[in-house]
Amino acid sequence: MKTDATCVIAGRSYNGLPTLVWAEGIDEAASDWLRHIVIRTGAALSSAYEYAKILRPFLRFCRVHGRPWDGVDDEFLVLWREKMRRTDGIDAKRINTVLIIVFAFYRWAEETGRLRFHVGIYDAELLPHYVQLRNFPITAEKIFSKGKRGRVITSWTTPLTMSVSQSSQGKRHTPNDHEAMRIHEVAADREFGERDTLMYSWAEEVGTRRAEILSLRKKDLPKQADVMRDNDGHVKWPIKVVRKGGATWTVLAPTDLVLATWDWIFLGRADMVERCRKSILGYQEPQEIFISSRTGMPLDEDSLTTLAKRDFAVANVEKASLHRLRAKYCVEQIQTLVDSLFEGGLKVGATSSWVETILTIVAERMGHMSPMSLRPYLNQVLDRKIRTAEASLAQSMKSSIRILNNRRKILRRTVDLNLHLRDIAESIDRGDAKKTSQLIRQLQVEVDEFNGLPEMA
Known part of the structure; x- marks a missing residue:
């Protein structure tokens, strides 16, 4: 259900806000949160709709199991997670998204006083003495990220997400x-x-x-x-x-x-x-x-x-x-800048690297907050450039390879000849005429083969 133009908050009309409704009426906690993320945080209505699509099945799961929304704990969240994984066949990445959104709802409930010491979004030293050793029904872990101008931002998330194997990552394809x-x-x-x-x-x-x-x-x-x-x-x-x-x-x-x-x-x-x-x-x-x-x-x-x-x-x-x-656009922009760099058309500041310069330019063009999030695309472009360079060099290298192979054969033959001469000298020193004769004949055969002559009769 969505609100219409009659929904007025702080003197302003809000049309289209998602609202969760059950048979007995509006789900006030969930609907308040959905309004909060649009009005207070500036999230797009499309994001709020997506959150509502995630939250509603979860709250329905609570109702089926007779669990009030404010009585949910980690054990129940794990039960919900396993239902998604085993029964619904949802992949780990999507499950993690669902868990993070549901956790965001409970975090908001804790921060706004709808729940009290139910979600562990507190540093231990800031807690009252009577709750410091308490195990919170819904646990949380602190995470750190970098915001604008390198400022470190702390936040909280759920520790119940599933690990995503490397084999399931990086599968997105960029069309050529x-x-x-x-x-x-x-x-x-x-x-x-x-x-x-x-x-x-x-x-x-x-x-x-x-x-x-x-x-x-x-x-x-x-x-x-x-x-x-x-x-x-x-x-x-x-x-x-x-x-x-x-x-x-x-x-x-x-x-x-x-x-x-x-x-x-x-x-x-x-x-x-x-x-x-x-x-x-x-x-x-x-x-x-x-x-x-x-x-x-x-x-x-x-x-x-x-x-x-x-x-x-x-x-x-x-x-x-x-x-x-x-x-695809991002890759092409990076490709253009890399080509410009190699041709001398891209100037790099004295205090910055060429990687930083390229990624910053493309990030500005695409509206990315973090230039380094584009680093995989730069790696892709450089890999492609290396492959292209290798292909262009392959033909010119064939001649050099042939020359080196021929030179290697000649050097090997020279080494073999020296070894034969050493053996002949040792045989002469020992006075072994028969062995000396055999070694000389063998040397003659190999020399003729090397020079392309038929074997002597």
Whole structure:
């Protein structure tokens, strides 16, 4: 269930807040938390919906087992974890996500006084003496991370997550150019394919996330007449987008993509808007560029994800998603900067490394808080560059290898000859004429073979 415009908090109307409802009424604790993460922390509604999808099955599990939500402990959480693993067949990574979200709900309940000394999010020295030795029903472990400007941030999480084996990590696939072309071809063949392939292009060519693509508005695009003056197509146009959580930042879009977007607005999108005006009473066209063909309203993130999953599957691009087109953009940006570095076109500051410079530039372009999170992509680019270099050198090395092999044979023959001469000398010193004769004949045979002559009769 979602709130409507009548939901007013602190004088402001909130439409669409997720709310959990059971047969007997609203689940106040869960619904308060979902409102908190949107209103107080600035989380996107899509995130709150995802949290609600996680929290509701868990609370239903509590109700089935007769366990009140405020009576949950580690043992019960393990029971829930094993149910997901053994009965539902959910993979370890997803289970860990579920456990972390459920823990976040209980942490909030502890911090807001709905629970008291139930969740162990305390440093021992800060606890009252009468609870210092108490075992908390829900345990917690402190974690550390780095925020902006290197500031260390402490937080708490659940210690009940499952270990994820190395073999199950790193399986995400970044589509190459050929695979990306197949995805676009599949999308273009469908109804409203112009819209869908254009959304994929914003991820692939600009590196935008789902929320950022769907936040694009007509008024934020540069004027079509201005864009058409870029005859060479080299201009990157600054365009504001809204990030997940509501913050804004600027992306740089190529001329061809901006023109294609204007074409969509004037053609395919205009047809959608006209149909909605005729079929939906009181319809008002939104500013957002990517709209639903059915409602005429902005597409939501779940719809975009569904469209992408379908087209990726038909194109036979496995272990990838729309977000991996953004990863493709990241790899290409790093590749360009690496090439520029090797060609001398990228200047590196005296107090920074070339790795830091490249990752910082790409992080700024993609809106990443941590440049080092892009390090795996840099490693991928460097590995590819090394393989390419090895391939280009292989042919030129063949000649050198042949020469070295021939030289090795000659050196080996020289060593063998010296050994033979030593044996002959020792045989002469011993006065063994028969042995000396045999060694001389053997030496003659090997010399003739080396010079390509037939064996003596």
